[in-house]
Amino acid sequence: MRVVIPDEFKIRFRYPARALGLLGAVLMIVSIFLPWAYGHDALDDMTFWGAPSPLQLFFVVLPVLLGLLLAIPLVGKQRLGALARMVAWNTTAKTAALASLVVVVIATASIAIELGGLVNVDPGAWVALLGGLVAAGSTPFLPDSPEPTLDRLKSPAWVQILGIVAVMAAALFLAAQALSYNDAGSFITFAALLVGLVLVLRQFGVFDWLRVAGRSNNRVLVLSAFVVAFLFPFTQDGKDANMSIAAQVLIFASAALGLNIVVGLAGLLDLGYIAFLGAGAFTAAVLSESAYSHVNWHPPFIVTVIIAGTVSSVLGLIIGAPTLRVSGDYLAIVTLGFGEIFRLTMINLDGNDGPYVTNGSNGISNIPDLNFFGFDFGKAHTILGVDIGRFANYYWLMLLVIGLVILVFTNLNHSRIGRGWVAIREDELAAEAMGVNTFALKLLAFAGGAFLAGVAGAVKAHHDVSVTPDQYVFLESAFLLAAVVLGGMGTVMGVLIGATILKLLPEKLRFFSDYRLLLFGLLLVVMMRFRPEGMIAEERRQLEFHAEDEELAEEVQEELALYHDHLHPERGSFEL
Amino acid sequence: MSTEAVPAVADTAVLLDARNVTMQFGGLRAVNDVSLQVRTGEIVGLIGPNGAGKTTFFNCLTGLYQPTTGSVFFDAAPLPAKPRLAVRAGMARTFQNIRLFHNMTAIENVMVGMYCRTKTNAIDAVFRLPRHRREEVESTRRAKELLDFVGLSGSGDTLSRNLPYGDQRRLEIARALATDPKLLLLDEPTAGMNPQETRQAEDLIFRIRDLGLAVLVIEHDMRFIFNLCDRVACLVRGEVLVEGPGAVVQNDPRVIEAYIGSPATQDGSGDA
Ligand SMILES: Nc1ncnc2c1ncn2[C@@H]1O[C@H](COP(=O)(O)OP(=O)(O)OP(=O)(O)O)[C@@H](O)[C@H]1O
Ligand SMILES: [Mg+2]
Numbered sequence: 001m002r003v004v005i006p007d008e009f010k011i012r013f014r015y016p017a018r019a020l021g022l023l024g025a026v027l028m029i030v031s032i033f034l035p036w037a038y039g040h041d042a043l044d045d046m047t048f049w050g051a052p053s054p055l056q057l058f059f060v061v062l063p064v065l066l067g068l069l070l071a072i073p074l075v076g077k078q079r080l081g082a083l084a085r086m087v088a089w090n091t092t093a094k095t096a097a098l099a100s101l102v103v104v105v106i107a108t109a110s111i112a113i114e115l116g117g118l119v120n121v122d123p124g125a126w127v128a129l130l131g132g133l134v135a136a137g138s139t140p141f142l143p144d145s146p147e148p149t150l151d152r153l154k155s156p157a158w159v160q161i162l163g164i165v166a167v168m169a170a171a172l173f174l175a176a177q178a179l180s181y182n183d184a185g186s187f188i189t190f191a192a193l194l195v196g197l198v199l200v201l202r203q204f205g206v207f208d209w210l211r212v213a214g215r216s217n218n219r220v221l222v223l224s225a226f227v228v229a230f231l232f233p234f235t236q237d238g239k240d241a242n243m244s245i246a247a248q249v250l251i252f253a254s255a256a257l258g259l260n261i262v263v264g265l266a267g268l269l270d271l272g273y274i275a276f277l278g279a280g281a282f283t284a285a286v287l288s289e290s291a292y293s294h295v296n297w298h299p300p301f302i303v304t305v306i307i308a309g310t311v312s313s314v315l316g317l318i319i320g321a322p323t324l325r326v327s328g329d330y331l332a333i334v335t336l337g338f339g340e341i342f343r344l345t346m347i348n349l350d351g352n353d354g355p356y357v358t359n360g361s362n363g364i365s366n367i368p369d370l371n372f373f374g375f376d377f378g379k380a381h382t383i384l385g386v387d388i389g390r391f392a393n394y395y396w397l398m399l400l401v402i403g404l405v406i407l408v409f410t411n412l413n414h415s416r417i418g419r420g421w422v423a424i425r426e427d428e429l430a431a432e433a434m435g436v437n438t439f440a441l442k443l444l445a446f447a448g449g450a451f452l453a454g455v456a457g458a459v460k461a462h463h464d465v466s467v468t469p470d471q472y473v474f475l476e477s478a479f480l481l482a483a484v485v486l487g488g489m490g491t492v493m494g495v496l497i498g499a500t501i502l503k504l505l506p507e508k509l510r511f512f513s514d515y516r517l518l519l520f521g522l523l524l525v526v527m528m529r530f531r532p533e534g535m536i537a538e539e540r541r542q543l544e545f546h547a548e549d550e551e552l553a554e555e556v557q558e559e560l561a562l563y564h565d566h567l568h569p570e571r572g573s574f575e576l
Numbered sequence: 577m578s579t580e581a582v583p584a585v586a587d588t589a590v591l592l593d594a595r596n597v598t599m600q601f602g603g604l605r606a607v608n609d610v611s612l613q614v615r616t617g618e619i620v621g622l623i624g625p626n627g628a629g630k631t632t633f634f635n636c637l638t639g640l641y642q643p644t645t646g647s648v649f650f651d652a653a654p655l656p657a658k659p660r661l662a663v664r665a666g667m668a669r670t671f672q673n674i675r676l677f678h679n680m681t682a683i684e685n686v687m688v689g690m691y692c693r694t695k696t697n698a699i700d701a702v703f704r705l706p707r708h709r710r711e712e713v714e715s716t717r718r719a720k721e722l723l724d725f726v727g728l729s730g731s732g733d734t735l736s737r738n739l740p741y742g743d744q745r746r747l748e749i750a751r752a753l754a755t756d757p758k759l760l761l762l763d764e765p766t767a768g769m770n771p772q773e774t775r776q777a778e779d780l781i782f783r784i785r786d787l788g789l790a791v792l793v794i795e796h797d798m799r800f801i802f803n804l805c806d807r808v809a810c811l812v813r814g815e816v817l818v819e820g821p822g823a824v825v826q827n828d829p830r831v832i833e834a835y836i837g838s839p840a841t842q843d844g845s846g847d848a
Contacts, residue, residue, distance in 0.1 A: 408702050415701035415708060416687070416694050416715070419680075423688045426677040433640060433675075435663030435692030435755050444698060540679045543735075557735045560681055 010143045017141035021070045021097060024135025027127055028063035028100055032056040034124030042111040042120070043186050055186060058177075058193055059103055065200060066096040066135060086153060088145040092203040097139040099196025101132035106192050110185030150205030151212045160213035161220050167210060168224040176235035179242045179508075187508050229399055233392035234384070243391035245507045250398035251460050253499035256483040257405045257492065258452035263481065264490035264538070265413055266445030267425040268324070269332040272339030273480055276450040278472030279315050280308035280457025282346060285364040285467040286357060292364040294356060301370055305458045312454025313447040315342075320446040324439055339474050346469035363468030370397070370462050377462070394463040401459055405452050406492055412448075413490075417441065422540060482520055486527060488534030490541050497535055588616045590652075591759050591790050592667075597636050597646035599629070599814075606632040608814035609646070614759060619781065619791045621805035621822070623798070625834060629814040630794045631672055634761055637792075638662050638669050651758065664692050668757035670748040672764045672794070678737035682728055682747050685736050686719040689754030719754065726750040726780060742773040749780065760784060762793040766800055778804055802826050810834065 010017075036046035036056070044053045052060070070093050077084045108125045112118045155163070174194060181187040201207065214221040236242050259273045286293045287304045299307070323334045350360025358364060369378030369390070377393040412418055420441045423431040432438050461467050479502055487498020502520065506513035527534070533542040539556040546552055592614040599607040606629040614620050622630050635641040637648055639655065639662040648655040650665050668689075677685050694715060700708040723732050726746040731739060736747055745765055752760055762781070766774045774797065781791055781804055795801045801808060802822040809819040812834045818825050825831055 411702045411704060412698060416691060416696045416711070417698060417701055419684055419688050420691055422680055422684070423677050423691075426679060427675055429640075430671070430675040430677070431688065433638065433659045433663070433669065433671075434689050434751060435660050435668075436688060437660055437692075448698065543679045543737075553735060553738055556679075557681070557733065557738060560684075560733065560735070 005140055007143070010141055013141040014143055017138045018070055018074075020138035021093060021135050021142070022067060024097065024131045024133070024138065025063045025067035025070065025100075027131025027134065028104070029060055029067070031124045031128035031131060032060050034127060035122040036107065036125040036128070037111045037115060038120040038122055039115045042114040043107065043183075043189065044181075046111070046124070047122070055107070055189060058190065059100075059107070062096055062100040062103060062193065062196055062200070063131070063135075066093055066100060069093040069096060070139075082153075085146070086149050087205060088148040088203060090139075090142040090145040092145075092148075092200060093142065094139045095203045096196075096200045097132070097135035099200060101129075101136040103189060103192050103196055104128045104132040107185075107189045110189055114183070114185050148203070148205030148208065151208035153209060155209075155213065157217065160217055163210060163213055164217060164221050165224050168228040172228045172231060172235065176232065179236075179245070181508075184509050184511065226399070226403065230396065233388055233395060234386050236392070237386055240389045240391050243389060243395055245504065247391045247395040247398055247463060248507075249500050249503045250395060250402055251456055251463065252480070252483070252503045253496055254398065254402040254405045254456045255453055256480050256487075256495050256499040257402065257409055258449045258456065259480050260484050260489065260491075260495050261409055261412070261452070262445050262449040263484050264495075264541075265409070265418065265421045266442055267328075267421070268442060268446060269328060270335045270446070270449070270477075271332050271474070271481070272319075272335035272337070272342070272477055273449070273453060274472045274474075274476040275339045275342035276312040276316060276453035277457040277460065277476075278342060278346065278467075278469075279312045279450075280454030281461040281464075281467045281472070282358055282364070282457075283308040283311045283454070284458035284461040285367055288364075288367045288461065290364050290367045292359045292362075292366065301372070301458075301462075305455050308458035309451040309454040312457070313451035316447040316450030317443065320443050324442045324446065336474070339472075339477055343469045343472055346472075358467075358469070361469055363466055363471075365466030365468075367462055367465050367467065391463075394459065397459055398456075398463075401456055404455070408448065408452060409492060417444065421445065425544075479520075482524060484534075486524065486534060488536040488538055488541070490538035491534070491536045494534050494536030494538075588618070590614075591616050591650065592637070592792070593649040594633075594637060595647050595649070597633065597643045597648065599632050599636055599641055600644040605814050607636060607643070610811070610814070610816050612809055612816070612819070614790050614792050616758070616790050617785060617788060618807065619785050619793065619805045621801040621808040622792060622794045622811060623796070623801055623808060623825075623831075624811035624817075628811040630811055631763055632814075633811065634669065634763055634792075634794065637761065638667055660692070663755050663757070666756075666758035667761065668752035668755045668759070669761040670745070670752055670763055670765060672767065674741075674744050674748055676736040676744055676747060676751070679735060681733050681735055682723060682739065682750075683716070683719045683732040685747055685751050686722050686754045687715050689751040690715050690718065690756075693754075693756050722750045722753055723747075725753070725783070727776065742769050745769065745777070746780070749784075753784070757789065759790045759792065762791065764794050764796065766795060766797055774800055798826070 032052040033050050035048055037043065038047065040047055044055045046053045046056055069089055073080070073084070073089045104125070108121055108129055111121050111125060178187065178190050178194065181190055232246065233243060255273070255277050259270060262268050262270045262273070284304050286295050287297065287299060287307065289298050319334060319338050320331075323331050345354075346358045346363075347361045348354045349357040352360070369376060371377065375381075375393075377397070378390050380387050380389045381393075382388070413421075420431065420436050420438075423434070423436055424438050424441060428438055464471070483498040483502045484495055485498075486502070487496065488494025506516045512519060531537075532545045539559050543549075543553060543556055590613050592612070594610065594612045597607055597610045598605065608629075610629075610633060612620070622633070624630050632641065636643045637655070639657055639659040642657060650662070650667060653665070655662055655667075656665060677688060680688070694711045696708045696711050699705070720732060723729055726749050728743060728746055728750065731743060731747075736744060739747060745768075749760075749762070749765065765781070766777050769777060778800060781793065785791055793801070793804065805822055807820065808822050808825040810817045810825055810828075810831045817830050817834060818828045
């Protein structure tokens with residue numbers, strides 16, 4: 001894919017390239033003061049002179065960054081000091097130019113499609129397009145800069161904490177903004193803008209710096225992440241549509257994280273994981289006060305949750321105990337079969353073909369909302385003048401559940417048990433010969449993952465109001481697995497991102513949900529080819545996929561050395 | 577040669593007692609009616625040409641293979657049938673073809689060896705209960721100590737795949753020692769080492785013996801083996817040809833013939 005430009009060109013053309021890049025940036029900045037579209041209905045109405053729409057204002061961040069990246073080095077190396085070497089100025093500028101161009105192209109295309117033809121594209125967009133082309137065409141001629149080393153930048157603790165909090169706040173603001181777009185064009189344009197921004201910041205070294213800062217202020221990082229997630233409903237002002245999506249994303253993500261313990265940590269392929277979620281959901285439904293459940297015992301929800309988790313993990317033990325002794329392929333087949341058997345069993349427990357438990361294929365509906373000490377999850381509450389609706393209540397509950405899953409995931413990972421899992425993945429026979437109880441460890445992952453799925457399922461039952469067997473089909477297991485693989489096996493952050501993408505895109509984009517199987521399939525194939533370790537790579541996993549890469553091995557080693565601050569084993573906990 | 581060590585250990589307890597062990601693979605009898613005893617504080621050598629069945633015998637001792645007939649006693653009790661339980665009983669080994677956990681650091685490798693001696697369970701780990709902290713600190717300290725002991729002090733944070741070959745062999749020994757064994761089985765610990773590293777390995781094995789462990793070592797390097805061992809057994813085509821003090825085995829015409837009469841050379845190597 002990459003076009004290689006000879007270094008001699010880069011030396012010869014570096015001044016014209018910088019000048020043209022700056023020109024491109026200026027053109028794009030100017031363009032937002034011109035109308036981009038002829039009609040009001042495209043994007044967020046870009047028909048005005050001198051008054052940029054919000055989307056245009058967001059867009060201009062990229063060319064402004066481009067301009068700064070190109071202009072700042074002009075002050076000279078001396079005055080920049082250490083920053084001259086720490087930042088990959090030129091390379092980042094190249095990324096920024098390309099990202100700007102892509103966003104302009106997407107915006108222009110959206111305008112043309114939504115208004116029916118290129119005639120509706122106004123001069124502003126053409127100017128922006130020209131600027132983007134000039135910038136993206138000239139910046140590749142800049143000499144490449146060395147890798148950024150912003151992570152070496154020594155910053156005082158308060159700067160680090162401020163940085164973390166600022167990034168979290170920005171994430172909250174941008175996520176809320178992204179969800180506020182309801183037409184496909186605006187959403188894609190904004191999403192592309194965000195992706196571009198993230199890539200530019202990564203190239204700049206911001207995330208490296210943040211990782212260092214996060215490591216020394218782990219508690220702050222985790223706390224602020226949860227505070228931000230907690231605050232999210234307040235940005236929605238009672239808009240149930242988005243909160244419903246957010247709650248679903250959390251349910252999906254916590255299931256994916258549970259599966260990640262099985263797949264990512266213990267290295268077991270589970271193709272029927274959704275059945276454990278289903279087992280938890282049905283347990284909670286049967287124990288609820290729904291008229292379709294003939295069980296007359298209605299324990300408090302906290303008891304229900306524990307029973308649901310236990311039921312799931314007992315199922316996990318029953319499936320796992322015989323199969324985990326034999327090689328991995330059997331497990332995949334058995335779990336695949338188990339998923340189907342679970343669904344059929346739920347259909348047959350209808351009172352005709354079997355005892356009445358689940359009301360057959362109609363499932364159990366009218367599950368009442370949860371009620372904690374008088375706090376009714378079904379009702380909207382007004383907190384600090386903001387409407388907090390039903391879905392926001394479940395969203396908060398799921399936040400607790402996902403917190404639990406993350407706690408289990410990271411703390412097990414950074415313990416004797418996690419080391420055992422890595423050893424099993426590396427060489428199971430050697431692990432066994434070194435005294436590691438490989439069977440028990442695999443069973444623990446399998447049953448533990450099932451328990452967490454059961455817990456998430458119990459909340460899902462009340463959130464969904466009705467539980468039917470056809471919600472828990474193989475396809476859902478496949479999606480969970482896709483979220484894990486796409487995001488990055490063995491990581492928390494990656495799987496959160498993977499799950500969000502997989503759940504959010506079909507909700508926000510109609511055409512995406514029509515072709516979601518095709519598109520996710522393609523996405524997975526592309527990922528497997530170019531980045532098998534997933535979007536966020538777990539260090540060791542990455543090495544497993546790139547066994548020959550010596551440079552990577554050195555990097556991972558440094559990373560692990562920092563990670564395993566051996567005198568303070570408790571340090572490794574709560575890491576996101 | 578340390579033949580004078582023989583009387584000193586002759587009356588210590590018998591640690592390993594393999595009785596008439598036979599291992600049959602289809603038509604091939606890889607180990608045939610082998611009996612061998614190892615006493616506490618003893619270094620015993622196992623030599624023999626390639627394919628003699630030395631590694632297979634090791635695998636029978638460590639529970640990796642179930643002997644077709646015969647029995648193995650360890651510490652006066654029948655040896656449990658699973659590798660993991662054999663380790664718990666106090667038997668640790670290294671592999672002829674190094675089997676480290678390549679994408680783990682040296683210290684992590686050693687800490688995996690400690691798995692069977694630690695008790696932190698899932699609840700302890702998830703809620704970071706005192707036992708988790710205590711064991712984690714203690715394991716880390718012990719792992720560093722063991723790395724120092726085998727001469728890998730500076731390499732704790734190095735991925736084992738990035739270690740030089742000789743260091744990998746030493747790390748395997750440290751990992752085996754981490755299981756807190758009574759008997760250490762070494763399968764060709766100096767294969768691929770240069771003379772200087774071999775001398776260091778020799779020194780290391782003596783120091784391990786001085787800790788009170790028994791060592792059973794397979795080697796093709798004759799000088800190494802006769803320097804090191806109190807007793808040597810020579811295995812040929814699955815059977816014990818001679819067993820006795822180094823000097824006796826070294827000069828036994830049948831041993832010389834087995835080596836010269838076979839295509840194997842003194843420093844040959846094969847697969848485990
Ligand atoms: N699992 C197995 N199945 C079938 N045959 C085996 C198996 N393991 C070993 N053998 C055979 O048993 C014989 C003894 O092998 P072993 O590896 O024990 O020899 P060795 O003495 O360790 O040789 P070397 O010095 O080359 O390591 C060989 O002929 C080998 O091919
Ligand atoms: Mg061998």
